[in-house]
Structure formats: structure tokens, C-alpha cells
Amino acid sequence: MSPEHSKLLLSVDLAGTFLFAVEGALIAVPANLDFLGVMVLAFSTALVGGIIRDVLIGASPPASLRDWRYATTAFAGGVIVFFLHPYIRAIPGPVILTLDAAALALFAVAGTEKALLYKMHPFIAVLLGAVTAVGGGTVRDVLLAQVPNVLRSDIYATAALAGAVVMVAATKLRVNPTLAAISGGLVCFSLRVISVWQHWNLPKAFTG
Amino acid sequence: MSPEHSKLLLSVDLAGTFLFAVEGALIAVPANLDFLGVMVLAFSTALVGGIIRDVLIGASPPASLRDWRYATTAFAGGVIVFFLHPYIRAIPGPVILTLDAAALALFAVAGTEKALLYKMHPFIAVLLGAVTAVGGGTVRDVLLAQVPNVLRSDIYATAALAGAVVMVAATKLRVNPTLAAISGGLVCFSLRVISVWQHWNLPKAFTG
């Protein structure tokens, strides 16, 4: 990996980290958590997906614990929400949705890429890309003693999986890595945005 | 380990994986999860116990992420339940119980064997055998925001522990490995089946 590529990955990761941290903290504030609880939820939402991926692929210690900038970025997102949440809540829903879809796409693609780099089977790399993208939010919901939203509704993990599949397929077809990442990211982002706009959901089992 | 032994372990693992996945999915369907949620619960119930064991003994990446057949088997169990759960629910209770006790025994014995292979202390190997057998179901219950059933009632983890103890003792006594595994498995299986049949439970602390 060239230094430029590596630097791009870092910037992309930190931007997604900040966004997910802000979203995690926005959920923590009304849940009656104290300052520490808000920080923990910001950190978990932003970084635990990638930490789980790194533990599973044997990249130890996890990238987000090797470089202090990840945790700092997550806590920065938490602090901003803690003090300014009324203003952040005023940001229009579609803006938040679009940014979240972008962060989802970034995490899914970066997670898949790292799993492939560690020689995981393509099918497993797809799963690990999705874990990177939605693992943090899942742990956040578990810490709030709630059934993770991602298991119930919305095309969210599904969009991450779709992006990861495209990323893996493009890599196997020896597409240029940057192009592969962009294609995967665009598929994830578009599917997520269109599914919210069109009120798409996954089916539930027929239990009538 | 001979190739035959290794192949037997794989088949046994995949059969147990399928069974646990079916059981996890059967719990997910009435919990109002969508298709993705049913798949996640099938995967977690079947494979997370072994993944936790592998992370703890330092076998990284975990066996079930090195070989795509594990995840595929778990998802197959989930898909079958998703589409055919009314038929699967029609299977008589004692059949499910017997198959589940068999899968419990297989996982407990395989988990203990792998922990011993990685030079864990016999006492710790017993605990890791039980984690392999009941860890997935515990995570499934946590994802459903419920106190894991295994902490509350039934001789379930206890049966896994008993089988693991026999397995370890037989290994220490230099019994033939296949015989040690069969003995451990039979003890776990029998204890589980008899305990359900006889309504045995572990005591609770006296709080009157």
C-alpha cells in the first residue's frame, strides 16, 4: 500500500469515526447517561465495529488502539454532542441520513478491504465489512439494553453487505483498488439512501 | 492429527452448526426480527461460542472464519427456518431436545479438545468447552435483550461442563482420543436428556 493510499484510508476512517461518534452520542444523551456514558457510547458506536474486525482477523492490537487519533476523534464527537446537542439536533434529518449513509459506505468498504488484505475468504471478507460498518451500533444498542435496531428493520446492514460484495467482486476482477472501493461505496450509499426514501424494508418471516 | 480425524471433526462441527443455527433462527422469527436479524441470530447461536473460544486461546482467525463452510451452513439453517418455520415447529419437542443435546455434546467435546490442543490448563479447557457449547446461545439472548436462559434454569451448561470434565479426565488418563471424545459426549448428552425428562434444575441460593 502506497503512503498516499494509507493516508487516504486514515482520513476517511477518521471522518467516519467522527460521524458515527456524533450519532452514538445523540442517542446517549436522551437515554439519561452521564458524561462518561456519552463518551463510551460515542466510542463504541464509532470504533467497536473495527475493533471486532481486527480481533477476528488477528490484527492485534486493533488499528484504532494503535493510533491515538481514532479515540481522540470519537471523544471529540462525543464532547461536541454533550455540550451542543440542541444545535446538532437542529440539523435537518436528510443531512444526517446522507452523512450516515456515507460513513456506512466508508466503513463497509474499508472493513472489507482490510479483511481481504489479511487473506480472509471473499465471503468472510464481505461479512467482516458489514461487521465493521454495523458492529459499533449493535454494541451501542446492547449497552442500552435494547434489541439492536439493525436486526429489526431498515436496509442498513444489507446496504453494507451489498457494498462489500461489489468491493470484493471488483477486487477479484482485478479492477483498480481505488475504483473498486468507490464502486462498493457508491452501491452501499445509494442503496441506503434510496431505501429510506422509498421506505424499503427487508421481509419478516410469515408468522400469521 | 490425522486427515481422517480432522475430517470427522469438520463434519461433526458442521452438523452441530446447522442444528444450533436452526434453533437460533426459530427463536428469532417470533421476536419480530427481519430476514437479516434471523440470519444474524442463526450465525451467532451456531458460531459465536467457538469464535470466543478461538479468540481466547489465540487461534486467530477463528476456525469458523477461516473456512467459508461454517458461515454457509449457519445461514442455510437460518434460510430454511425463515421460509419453512411452521413445518419445522411441527417437529415433536423430544426430537428437537434430543438433537439439541447431541449438538451440545459435540460442541462441548470439540471445544475442550481444541483448548487442550492449544495447551490450556485442564481446568480452563473444561470452561472453554462449555463456552464453545453455550456461548452462542448466550450472545443470542443478549442480542434479544434478555437475561441468558442458561444462567437461570436447566441442566444445560452443567451438562456441557460434565462432558468436558470426562473428556479432560480421559485424555489425562491417556485413553484413546476417539474413546475420550465419545465418553465425554455421552455423559453430556445423557445428563442433558435425563435432566429434562426428570425436571432436574440447579439449586438457587436461599433468599427467603
Place this chain on the structure above:
Amino acid sequence: MSPEHSKLLLSVDLAGTFLFAVEGALIAVPANLDFLGVMVLAFSTALVGGIIRDVLIGASPPASLRDWRYATTAFAGGVIVFFLHPYIRAIPGPVILTLDAAALALFAVAGTEKALLYKMHPFIAVLLGAVTAVGGGTVRDVLLAQVPNVLRSDIYATAALAGAVVMVAATKLRVNPTLAAISGGLVCFSLRVISVWQHWNLPKAFTG
């Protein structure tokens, strides 16, 4: 590390393990768990924080699974509570509080020291010290399907963080390791005890 230092760390770890196990079991008994559930909560409260730390720093298998004395100590705490909990509950609150604050300080300092030993960044070592101290209690609460208390109120994780910061700062200033550990421990212990005595809490975000 000299053998004496290593022996001191072990004794300190085992004492803290016993205390945390007793506290975990005291919470498990009224939660209607059976004997196995009480043992699992004793083990989790006492050892899972350190296990998470070891998995994250790549110290695999975790120290508490390499040495059978940790699990045995935790189960001993659980068994004592299971049979004698009415007597243990009769211990005056301030005694429990003081012992718990001491165990918190020990775990925070030992966790931070180990993270530094594994070359983690000082900032990350502080976080891992706190995870060592409060991770087990957090997992215990998750197993009871409750929002972890540490996210909601009290100066608890905060005291662990403060002790870890002092420990890291003293180490960076090349203070004698024993003195660094004692300073960090005293800060954590004092902050915890004073905060309970003075009813200090962390602020919550203004949501009025």
C-alpha cells in the same frame, strides 16, 4: 520484571479478583439466577475486564486463562456468596465500599501497567486501565439485561481513569514503578471514596 514484582502483581490481582467476584455474586443472587448463573456472574465481574484488555493488547491467551488460580479464586468468591450471602450482606456498606474502591484501584493500576508494558500509547493505556477495572461489571450488567450502571451515575470509571492518568504520568516522569503504582492507586481509591461520601456525580447533558 523481577520475580518479587511479578509475585506482588499476582497476589494483588487475586485479592481484587476475589472481591469483585463476591460483589458480582451478590448481585446475581437476588436476580433469580441458579448456581451456575451465580458462578458466571462472579467470573465475569472479576475477570472479563482483564480478559478484554489482554485480547485487545494481543496478550493471548489472557493471563487469567493461563493461570488456573484466577478462575478458581473467582469461583471461590461465588461459592461463598451462594451459601453465605445473608452473612455477607450483613457486612456494613462502608466496608464493602472501601474494599471495592481498593479493588477498583488495583485493577486500574495493574491494567494500565500491563498496557504500557505492551507498548500501548499512554492515552490508550489509560483507557485500557479503566476497561480492566470496569469492563467486568459492565458485562455483568449486560448479562442481566440492564444498562450498565457505570454509564449512568457515580464517579467510578472516572476514578479508574484518574488513577490510570496518574500512573501513566508518573511512569513517563520515570518515577520508580512501585511509587507510580501506589500514587495512581491512591488517587483512584481516594477519588472513589470521597465521591461517594460527598455524593458527587458526573454531569448529564442539559436536555430541559
